[in-house]
Structure formats: C-alpha cells, structure tokens
Amino acid sequence: MLKHHLNKLALKHLGRQWVDYLASNTMTEFNRRHNDFLWTYDLKALVENVREEAPGVKTFTLLPNQHWKHMKAGQHIEVLASVDGQQVSRYYSLSPIRRGRFTITVKQVDGGMLSTWLHQSARKGSVLHIRHPEGKFTYRQQRKLLFICAGSGITPCYSMISDCLAMPESPDLALYAQFSHTSDTIFSRTLTDWKGQFDVRVAYTREAHHSARLLSSAPLREQYPDLDERDVYLCGPQGFMDQVIAALTHEGYDLTRLHCERFVAQAWVPEPSAAFDPDGAEVHFEHLDEHICLTAEDKGRTFMEIAESRGLNLEVGCRQGMCGTCKLTLQSGEANGNVLGQAVYLCSAYPASNRVVLDA
Numbered sequence: 001m002l003k004h005h006l007n008k009l010a011l012k013h014l015g016r017q018w019v020d021y022l023a024s025n026t027m028t029e030f031n032r033r034h035n036d037f038l039w040t041y042d043l044k045a046l047v048e049n050v051r052e053e054a055p056g057v058k059t060f061t062l063l064p065n066q067h068w069k070h071m072k073a074g075q076h077i078e079v080l081a082s083v084d085g086q087q088v089s090r091y092y093s094l095s096p097i098r099r100g101r102f103t104i105t106v107k108q109v110d111g112g113m114l115s116t117w118l119h120q121s122a123r124k125g126s127v128l129h130i131r132h133p134e135g136k137f138t139y140r141q142q143r144k145l146l147f148i149c150a151g152s153g154i155t156p157c158y159s160m161i162s163d164c165l166a167m168p169e170s171p172d173l174a175l176y177a178q179f180s181h182t183s184d185t186i187f188s189r190t191l192t193d194w195k196g197q198f199d200v201r202v203a204y205t206r207e208a209h210h211s212a213r214l215l216s217s218a219p220l221r222e223q224y225p226d227l228d229e230r231d232v233y234l235c236g237p238q239g240f241m242d243q244v245i246a247a248l249t250h251e252g253y254d255l256t257r258l259h260c261e262r263f264v265a266q267a268w269v270p271e272p273s274a275a276f277d278p279d280g281a282e283v284h285f286e287h288l289d290e291h292i293c294l295t296a297e298d299k300g301r302t303f304m305e306i307a308e309s310r311g312l313n314l315e316v317g318c319r320q321g322m323c324g325t326c327k328l329t330l331q332s333g334e335a336n337g338n339v340l341g342q343a344v345y346l347c348s349a350y351p352a353s354n355r356v357v358l359d360a
C-alpha cells in the first residue's frame with residue numbers, strides 16, 4: 001500500500017523524532033482519518049511481514065510508529081484489539097531486529113481470543129495497537145547463563161540470546177529448549193545455527209530418538225556440572241516450570257539467581273495459614289530502603305495493596321499476576337500466592353511470615 005510505503009520512508013529517512021514533531025504539529029481531523037498510523041498520539045505498529053514458524057505458530061514483523069522509545073531483549077508488549085466487539089489485550093515477548101523493527105512470535109491457543117485473531121486477521125499492512133515494552137525478564141550483565149524453556153516459552157529466551165550473541169564479548173550461554181514433536185520446533189533454523197556456537201540442546205517429549213535427553217531424565221547437576229555458576233532463565237508451561245524449580249531446589253541451587261517468566265495467570269488467593277497473623281509482622285523493600293509494619297487490617301492484602309496503603313509507589317503493570325512488572329526477589333521470609341521460585345509478584349502474592357525481605 002502506497003500510504004504505508006510513505007510511512008516507512010518517513011520513519012526511515014526523517015527518524016522518529018522528526019516524524020513526531022511534524023505529525024503533532026499537523027494533527028488535523030483530515031490527517032488522522034487518512035493516516036492514523038502517523039497522525040496519532042497512540043503507539044501503533046505496522047505488520048510488515050507474517051511468517052509461519054511452526055504449525056500454529058506465526059512470527060509477525062512489526063514496525064512501530066514515532067511513539068516507540070526503546071526495548072530490552074526479553075521484555076514484552078501488550079497488543080490490544082477488538083475481537084467480536086470485545087476489547088482484548090494480551091502480552092507477547094519481543095525480539096529486536098534491524099532498523100527499529102521487532103518481531104513477536106504467537107502460538108495459537110485453542111479457543112484463544114487474541115492469538116486466534118492475530119493468526120486469522122493480522123496480515124501484512126495491518127496496524128496493531130500496542131503498549132510500550134515492559135517486564136523484568138531481561139539480561140543483567142551476568143557472565144554465565146542457562147536458558148531453560150518449553151514451547152512458546154522460547155520467545156523471550158530467543159530474544160535475550162540473540163542480543164547476547166550480538167555483543168562484542170558474549171556471555172557464556174547454554175540453552176535447553178523442549179517441544180513435543182520436531183515439527184513443533186520454534187526458531188528451528190536459528191537453533192541449528194546456534195548449535196555450532198554454544199551449548200544448545202533441543203529435546204522432544206514425544207520423539208525421544210531424535211533429541212537431546214530430557215531435562216527430567218537425570219539430575220540437573222549431572223547435565224550441567226557448572227550449574228551453580230550460571231544464572232537460570234526459565235519460561236514455559238506452568239507444569240514444566242514447577243518441575244524445573246523443584247529440580248533446582250533439590251540441587252540446592254541459589255534461587256535468587258533464577259529468573260522466570262509466566263505466560264498464563266490464574267486467580268491467586270492467599271493460602272490459609274492459621275499460624276500466620278500479620279499483626280506486628282514486617283515487610284522490607286530493600287531496594288527502596290523502606291519497611292512496613294503490618295496490622296490486623298493487612299490480613300488478605302497483597303504486598304502491592306499493603307505498600308500502596310502506606311503511600312509507597314512501586315512499579316506496577318497489569319495487576320493480574322501476568323506482566324511481571326511488579327516482580328521482586330524474596331531475600332528472606334515466606335510469601336504465598338503468585339510466587340515462582342524466589343520471584344514474588346507483588347500484585348498477587350501475600351506475606352506469610354513475620355519478616356519478609358524483598359529486593360529488586
């Protein structure tokens with residue numbers, strides 16, 4: 001389409017700052033109606049390409065408009081759409097590619113609203129409403145890393161690994177990726193290329209003959225003797241993540257070095273803990289140098305509700321236990337509700353001991 005061709009040229013040759021300046025100074029109703037990709041105050045992305053990655057998995061190449069700022073590999077965006085008259089939004093991990101573009105890789109979930117809409121309706125030339133990148137599942141300058149993922153959980157790991165490999169001095173990387181069948185392999189060509197560069201193991205739960213051995217088949221430390229030297233990044237279906245966390249715990253691995261991303265949320269309620277009475281308990285937010293004394297009124301309140309009731313401003317996103325924006329690391333004490341390893345999702349987790357210490 002000519003309009004989008006011109007939009008791309010404008011973003012490429014003028015740059016996002018100039019396009020922003022020009023569009024905001026010529027924001028007429030006419031311009032908005034005829035080109036709502038650039039004449040808008042909203043962040044939007046143009047679909048430039050759609051690629052079949054594996055059966056039921058598509059990668060969309062997106063060019064964001066002038067409101068795009070920056071992203072960190074491993075972060076995600078919120079995609080918003082009207083599906084059957086209903087406003088729906090979901091999160092998708094980003095992979096940066098060249099010239100200010102990025103990709104999202106979406107697995108179509110059976111009966112899923114937005115993944116089905118993206119697969120069926122988003123095509124080259126479509127414009128998507130998106131929000132700015134967020135999330136803390138990002139690389140933190142560690143020297144040795146082990147990525148463990150299953151299914152579409154490979155997407156944020158792929159993004160971080162690509163970023164690390166582009167560094168002048170890449171950290172020491174290892175990747176374990178698990179799928180059901182060979183045909184389900186996401187980023188299959190890249191995984192084959194990576195095998196020549198670092199320790200990449202691709203395992204299949206239903207095709208044992210053609211794969212690396214499953215992570216669950218032997219103790220973790222036997223498979224990764226330098227486990228304790230590596231920060232672990234974990235993403236996949238809940239059952240898979242629970243198994244890996246149990247295996248890491250069994251190995252005595254320092255769970256403060258485990259970084260997790262959850263794709264599917266559930267309703268989180270505080271586990272009944274007859275022994276725990278919040279009255280007089282303390283919650284420490286080490287990174288803010290703040291500590292809160294709890295009262296009986298805090299029973300059943302999430303960490304976020306407790307902090308906000310005391311006027312503490314914490315980073316927050318979806319408030320539904322999904323986006324991970326509010327995650328902090330449990331340094332000591334106990335928490336229940338939405339907790340993964342030592343990662344505590346403040347918006348949907350609850351204190352469960354007399355002294356809880358959290359840090360960024």
Ligand SMILES: Cc1cc2nc3c(=O)[nH]c(=O)nc-3n(C[C@H](O)[C@H](O)[C@H](O)COP(=O)(O)OP(=O)(O)OC[C@H]3O[C@@H](n4cnc5c(N)ncnc54)[C@H](O)[C@@H]3O)c2cc1C
Binds near residue numbers: 106261322323
């Ligand atoms: C931080 C974050 C990053 C994410 N990144 C990606 C990504 O890169 N690629 C990607 O494909 N998805 C990703 N997701 C999942 C995505 O946001 C949606 O949840 C998923 O696409 C399903 O949305 P839907 O509207 O199609 O399904 P819904 O209409 O929300 O759900 C339909 C049914 O499917 C179940 N369901 C929802 N999600 C999943 C799932 N992932 N697997 C199995 N069952 C599910 C629901 O419990 C429900 O029963 C991410 C989620 C989060 C929180």
Ligand code: FES
Binds near residue numbers: 316319320322346
């Ligand atoms: S997980 Fe999104 S704000 Fe808590």
